[in-house]
Amino acid sequence: MSDWLYSDIVQEHFMNPKNVLDVPEDEFSPDGRGLVGNVQCGDQMLVVIKVENDMIIDCRWKTYGCASAIASTSMLSEAVKGMHIKDAYKITPDQIVERLGGLPEHKIHCSVLGDKALRAAIEDYLKRTGREGEIEKQAA
Ligand code: FES
């Protein structure tokens, strides 16, 4: 792929992003919430999740980030629905970029925003349920 060309999948997710948080956060009433920043560009990403029996039943997000961040998180939010929090915690940006059919080299850092925010949301969920550190320890 040339350095400036976005794949069709990236374009599709950018034009029609899935699972954008389109209601006030309170209304969504998340079980976990992760807000992270990207030091390389200063953009922010919010990911909120609904969890039932440790399964992610809904995942919504909102960002100031660019097209690559939008497409990556759109793809991620689709992928984690119905997934156990332990498996969702292990998803890597590489896996998302692969599903997107690649990203331009200088845009790879944008794809880490969504999964970082997702992990923060899962950690928040565990904290809220008094199980802080449960997954981080296993993943380490
Ligand atoms: Fe900031 Fe892509 S350049 S998220």
Ligand code: FES
């Ligand atoms: Fe902010 Fe890419 S630098 S969107």
